[in-house]
Amino acid sequence: MDCSSEQLSESPECAYKLLFKAISMIPKSHFACFLIFFFLYFLYNFLEFHFLEDAFTAFRGSPISLTYNPASEIYQDVVSKCRILHGRYLATPWMSSPHIQTTLLNFFGRPPAVTYTRQLYRATDGGTIALDWLLYSDVLGDGRLKDSSISKDDTTPIVIIIPGLTSDSTAPYLKHLAWGTAKCGWNVVVSNHRGLGGISVTSDCFYNAGWTEDIREVIHYLHREHPRAPLLIIGTSIGANILVKFLGEDGENIPIGGAVAICSPWDLLIGDRFISRRLVQKLYDRALAIGLQGYAKMHEPQYTRLANWEGIEKSRSIRDFDNYATCHVGKFETVDTYYRHCSSSSFVAKVAVPLLCISSLDDPVCTKEAIPWDECRLNKNIVLATTKHGGHLAFFEGPTASGLWWVRATCEYLSVLLSSSHMHIQKKTMSCVPLECSIDQGPYLNVTDGMVAAVGNELITHVQEFKQLQNTLTVDLDSSTKVVSDCSNKEAKTTSSPPLVDLKSSKIFTTMRQQLDRIVQQSNASFWILSYIAVLSTPLLGVALHFIFKRKFKNAMVRKLVG
Template structure:
């Protein structure tokens, strides 16, 4: 087999210039003979080039792929597994919004609580400026260092205190029924539960309004109720219609902006206990209902002070947010399943007033509202319902001291819906935001046995200035 060759003749002038340009100057100093060769008369030289098999293979795409595959097979399988594990961990760290490394780099000092308020607010001067917790930091429990763990742990492993309520069945003029569950401060002291408020009991009464599909048995509600009662205040949970083990006794349902039940309960409590200061705490949808009620009534309310925890504020914005990312869609689906379960309990009413087949096939909260809420409440569209029920447009009318608490990483009620300017313009409102906390989570401590926002309720400043504040624990 003969080998093909290619030849060319290089003129002396080109060879000399090539040697000078290619060979660095140190070589000329080291090898004088090479330099002299560049200046001596030189005969034409014939150089033969032989094609390299390696170069031929490199020009073949199939050969390149084969070499890469062969090289890849030389890497141990354990290295691939390690790389895969690292990739999955990095993906989950970002997907679940962990902040453990950030907390570690900051020395586990937490982040400053941010206050938004009107500079001329008498509430800030009288209350918030004296609250150490408002000027401190919030550090999430290290092993719950993402908003989704915070939210899930509260709902599934919240370890609520053990106690029993005293139930009062409250009738609404339209035929509806509400369960009012009481926990007295005296119950905590006696270690026994179920006592009535005595006539000479002048302790403040706190009305707690739960979130969507929550009632007095929910873990975070029991944490909040027990903490307030332990401080010497009487607490009553106003359960939504159809929840807390109470059947629907009318064709009227509660919804995200239904304030009539709260209004009647508060007026009733004021009539029954006129000497006891009334306060209110709303959580999630309950916070939206509470703020909307305060904005509707303005000065015409017996409430002396209120607190809103993790309110959705603008339901249109939250509706768009909860369907934006994959992780948020899990919450959307979970809430939908809860609403479908609620409808299943009251199927006889829903099947008569709403689209029962549509309810069963709903895949999102928006679907459920389209097939159920809008039909029952006579709203033309879902967005019309959301705009009507959003509390953000009522913030400017609130005329009593109101403390609002929100986490900026809330996976359900997005920070995009917070009415920052309205809160800043209203002298009666103080908005406290934390960088982390999830939705109603705010777990702190190495054991995750404390909820940060519960340490805000109640204190002596509440009585003096008619707002909830903190008690240093």
């Protein structure tokens, strides 16, 4: 039925009929083009492409933004000489998306061929850490070190690398980093997390985002074995969070000359909120949770005993895994407690080592919202470099995406730092760590029957206090024993001994009281610590009472014999 103009104005049905007739006359190829255009537009925005933005700037890239303290000597004498950090970063054009860069990093990373030499380090709690070495001679073709060993007097810098979450030395980005740093003439060692790198967990301790004890042990071990070799350290992703937290915890008392933190999450609580916000972030959350589940399955016997295994298997996110696994093993009250306790942002102000931090503003995993801008600006030892694009640990550059920009920037920074006078020198000081609930403490120490107790720097301070107390009491006990011997051999001259013994006893109890007051002021002593004091003081108390009442016993015996 044809619709006249009068019918069209009176009946809307005729208008719709004409519209459908017009649509039916459009070629299907035009529909296909429209759908393709709509899909590409959606994909361009969903994956956050910036190809057109780069094209409008003639593919010059975006400048690197540097945040630092105006009075920072690290910036004035080191970073200011780094040409790469004062240049621009342009992502590979056909990878101009943070999501494509991050995704292809693990599948298309195109890493160089790297052959590590493995060393197994046994931690003090019985855990095993895999140290994978790459010597500069292996990369540069220098045959002088055919036995792949480093002498104790070697002065070649050693670069320590801390991997990211569930990553080990075989990750493509770590191979890029290890190869790049070794080409600079440095020896490289990747300190794998516990249970990764094909190594079994040999204790009830597992690593987490704030676990700093392993890297602390490894650093001090390497410093003892190679005291003349400068130590440098690089942390990536969660490894960067661990690094910054460690630097803040130990302050000046670190044998590290310089450090670099790449794509740190900074604040885990903010990161947790961010990664569950949008659909694309939820995909990363799910992928990382699958990786954590795979890690747990490799160590199922320990997790079955220490954590909620059924919950681990049902975990759909990182937060779920931390709720059913990390909080159980680490004895954290809640997931938020764990995130607050292990976030490195609260330790930035205490960093005393020259530290370069590199982050991307479009990082799809570690959000820019968590970057502690003001804290980094206030610390004269920190320089924060941020790029507009780059993804998470990717920063591909060049037409073939053969290299990672942050690897070049890191190597240049460490080279300039090594040739400067700003390498950190260890200063042994007593660190003062704020007291917190023991359930919030890490690292974790196996106590008995599979139970895991939290142990932090607070307990280490107590141990040092008791060692000092024990040494003091041992000296006093030896002196008192000597007095006992003298008194027994010279009974005729005992009249001068009691004042000496009373003075010595007074000194002993005064020392004990001072030490106990210091410990009580710092924290509430636990039952076993008080028991230790009782056991230690019992023999000493007996000696003191012996001399206090000796004259009374002697006089009583004389009166009894005379009577």
